[in-house]
Amino acid sequence: MMRNYLTIIVTFLLAFTNSVNAQIVISTPSLGFSQACASESFNMYYVTFTFSPEANLNASNQFIIELSDESGSFSNATTVYTSAQGSVNTSPATLGFSLPTTTAGETYKVRIKSTAPEATSTGSISFPAYYKLQDEPFSINNLIGTAVFCSGSSYVLTIDNPGGENNDSPLQYPSLTFNWYKETSQTTSVFVASGETLSVTEPGTYFVETDYGSCTSESFSNRVTVSEASSGNTTSSISSSQGNPYCSTQGPTTLSAINGNSYKWYKDGEEISGENDQMLITNESGYYEVSIDLGDCTASASIDLENTGFTSSIDADETNMLEEGETLLVTVTTTANIPEYVWYFNGTIITSATGNSYEASAIGNYKVVVTQTVGCNASTEHNFAITEPFPNVGNIPNLISPNGDNINDTWVIPQAYVSGTNTEVIIMDAYGKVVLKTNDYQNNWPQDEINFKNVNPVYYYIITTPNKNTKKGSITIIK
Secondary structure, three states: OHHHHHHHHHHHHHHHHHHHHOOOEEOOOEEOOOOEEEOOOOOOEEEEEOEEOHHHOOOOOOEEEEEOOOOOOOOOOEEEEEOOOOOOOOOOEEEEEOOOOOOEEEEEOEEEEEEOOEEEOOOOOOEEEEEOOOOOOEOEHHHOOEEEEEOOOOEEEEEOOOOOOOOOOHHHOOOOOEEEEEEOOOOOEEEEEEOOEEEEOOOEEEEEEEOOOOOOOOOEEOOEEEEEEOOOEEEOOOEEOOOOOOEHHHOOEEEEOOOOOEEEEEEOOEEOOOOOOOEEEEOOOEEEEEEEEOOOOEEEEEEEEOOEOOOEEEOOOOEEEOOOOOOEEEEEEEOOOOEEEEEEEOOEEOOOOOOOEEEEOOOEEEEEEEEEOOOOOOEEEEEEEEEOOOOOOOOOOOEEOOOOOOOOOOOOOOHHHOOOOOOEEEEEOOOOOEEEEEOOOOOOOOOOOOOOOOOOOEEEEEEEOOOOOEEEEEEEEOO
16 A cells, blocks of 8 residues: 555656646747837838747747737737747747737737747837838828918818829728827927817918827828918919929819819909819819808919920010110020920021020011920910010100001100000090000000091090109090
8 A cells, every 4th residue: 555655656746847847938028129110011020039948848839929909918919920830949039020900009018928838928128019001191181282261260171082093091091090280390390189180270281190109101191281361362272183384185184272162263364154163174274263262251362374294484575676786585494305496487487496595686576386395295385576666756746646557556655654664654535434554555555446437536644654753645536
């Protein structure tokens, strides 16, 4: 009987000893990073740990990396890596893992576990970790850079969804959150609020970023400058989806105004019938304006839209006067890619002129057509004229005879009062109605036929020089 008891005790001690010998200790993992900012293009992070004794590892052992929740708790830990059986058998060991796409927080931890024998390390130091589902710029306010709200009201800024053709709206990823900021200088800003929209009640420049905590990101919006209209009308801007100038051969552009209650669009001063939306699609150049009803106030905006895909300018006035023997060197400046120049005189091509400059001497009408030959296939033209100098008459005439015989057909006044002197010339009929008012008089009144039968009409003039000297008198029209 005693022998049996001894056998049992020895067997128990051997089993206990083997059990103790089968244990290992795993150190706290050391991080190979300070923060984990993962994305589709990069998502691999490494930890290093030690374990001992190596000899106690079972051949079937696996090492596991567990990721805590965003608060650092392992109560619902996520397994982010599991080694193959027996693949890690020497200490120290370095293993890599990837973040789940739902990761977002500032105090994550990792720990190491083994399966044979079972052991668990303590948690690592805390680290920020985010998976950046969206990591590129996006648009707000339909890329319109200005907005206006009436005094006592507000303006709502919204992340565009889906936005433009190339806009990866972060609203397509429901798990993401957003922080709005107001600029305090060109390089600084302050946090305003969180959310998908922002109700603005103070003037300023605003933008929004996807909330990736300590991680830097390219997921941010364009800037929008919001102003307050205290009363009456205020000004805003119109944006062109293809820029300005845009290439008309690549399709129309979309003009966009700020958000309002109703709209009236105009082109070159004429209302565009039926266009009453926030956006206007066009493939025509011109001067566009929009009147915007904001409720308690109104706003207006304009854009001089060019559809050439490039800009160009000419250094000549629309009308140029040359004395006999003088010439005028005219030069075109352009951003066109490999431009081509065609010059015209009175509608006929000047074959010898192919560069960006031309020296003109003859009296007449000129035109130069600039064509971009690479990229957007578009052209624009510039017109100018050369005339003889205004005659140097001694007195202001009070009699003209606009009968088409080229003798005294227009009211020709002294050179001191004509174009280039900034003199204001006003002509009124006998009833006091202003028929001409200009600071650039061309000695060309009347341009329209004056019909009369028996009574010679009388007009009245007021000439005011820049130094406020005034001349007044009458002009009688005869046949």
